[in-house]
Amino acid sequence: MSSLAMASTHVKLNTGHKMPIIGLGTWQAEPGVVGGAVEAAIRAGYRHIDCAYIYGNEKEIGDILQKLFKEGVVKREDLWITSKLWSDSHGAEEAPKGLQKTLSDLQLEYLDLYLIHSPVSFYKGESFPLEPHMFNSEKSFEEDIKETWQALEKMVEEGKVRHIGVSNFSSKKIALVLKYAKIAPSVNQVECHPMWRQDKLRAFMKTHNIHLSAFSPLGSWGSFGITVNLLEQPILKKISEKHGKTPAQVSLRWGIQMGNSVLPKSTRPERLKENFDVFNFYLDDEDKAEIEKLEQKRFLRDDFLCNERSYFKTLEDLWDDDGW
Numbered sequence: 001m002s003s004l005a006m007a008s009t010h011v012k013l014n015t016g017h018k019m020p021i022i023g024l025g026t027w028q029a030e031p032g033v034v035g036g037a038v039e040a041a042i043r044a045g046y047r048h049i050d051c052a053y054i055y056g057n058e059k060e061i062g063d064i065l066q067k068l069f070k071e072g073v074v075k076r077e078d079l080w081i082t083s084k085l086w087s088d089s090h091g092a093e094e095a096p097k098g099l100q101k102t103l104s105d106l107q108l109e110y111l112d113l114y115l116i117h118s119p120v121s122f123y124k125g126e127s128f129p130l131e132p133h134m135f136n137s138e139k140s141f142e143e144d145i146k147e148t149w150q151a152l153e154k155m156v157e158e159g160k161v162r163h164i165g166v167s168n169f170s171s172k173k174i175a176l177v178l179k180y181a182k183i184a185p186s187v188n189q190v191e192c193h194p195m196w197r198q199d200k201l202r203a204f205m206k207t208h209n210i211h212l213s214a215f216s217p218l219g220s221w222g223s224f225g226i227t228v229n230l231l232e233q234p235i236l237k238k239i240s241e242k243h244g245k246t247p248a249q250v251s252l253r254w255g256i257q258m259g260n261s262v263l264p265k266s267t268r269p270e271r272l273k274e275n276f277d278v279f280n281f282y283l284d285d286e287d288k289a290e291i292e293k294l295e296q297k298r299f300l301r302d303d304f305l306c307n308e309r310s311y312f313k314t315l316e317d318l319w320d321d322d323g324w
Contacts, residue, residue, distance in 0.1 A: 011261050013186045014209040020080050021256055023048030025265030031057050035064040037267040042068055044273050050263045052084035058105035066107050084117035088124045090144050095151035114161040115189055116148055118168045146180055153183050171204035189213040194254050194291045195230050217255045217262040218248050235290050243281045253278045254291055
């Protein structure tokens with residue numbers, strides 16, 4: 001067995017700091033359930049929790065974190081906590097309010113990582129599903145993101161956030177941020193799994209030393225009407241049988257060996273442990289060649305982003321197949 005199979009528990013960011021390579025995703029983890037999942041995950045060894053204001057569950061997560069701190073299970077400095085600024089809180093005035101709401105709900109003094117959740121700007125109070133009237137077109141995309149990014153940089157200066165980044169950004173949108181960024185993005189969190197490898201985006205990000213963090217690393221079957229089940233693909237089943245693992249573990253191991261951090265979501269204790277048990281096997285070249293045969297399909301795009309073109313109607317050159 002390669003020593004790499006045991007070594008890759010953290011990734012090194014462009015700041016020099018290390019981030020746990022497996023995190024618990026909390027999207028669609030309902031209030032009343034998410035707290036138990038976070039507690040079970042931390043007790044099972046997870047040290048990276050991925051949150052967001054729009055998930056609607058940060059208050060419960062904060063209560064559990066405080067419980068675990070008081071019980072001595074972990075200390076704050078043992079954990080990596082990520083959250084995201086929602087699209088209705090872009091700009092110099094609203095972004096600090098968005099951060100303060102998250103810090104208050106999570107009951108924390110700082111975040112390890114704060115991401116702009118998406119490159120699009122919504123009017124206040126808008127969330128899902130996406131409709132044309134929701135998009136705030138009062139500023140151009142570049143003006144909006146520049147102002148918002150500079151607000152995040154100020155959060156770093158104030159010590160409220162230790163790393164900043166983006167989510168769902170294409171290479172072209174990241175390139176715009178890099179034009180004026182005093183602090184380069186450390187992370188771009190995007191959908192990534194064996195059926196959506198993000199080859200073009202990953203290559204661009206590698207060139208600019210930006211880490212790819214993968215949400216939906218097990219696919220998104222059942223979400224937004226998605227009917228393709230990544231974990232039922234015969235190629236993944238065959239490889240999982242070869243290694244005595246599950247298709248989910250193979251998918252996560254693939255992401256880790258690609259250099260990604262992975263953010264699987266589960267609220268079931270047995271699945272939480274299964275998803276974390278991926279450091280004792282290694283995908284060989286034959287396995288990776290087989291996985292590359294899988295059809296490439298972004299599961300979330302068609303259902304979730306159907307109206308984005310209306311927002312970018314005057315900025316068609318920003319549209320790119322490697323992101324939003």
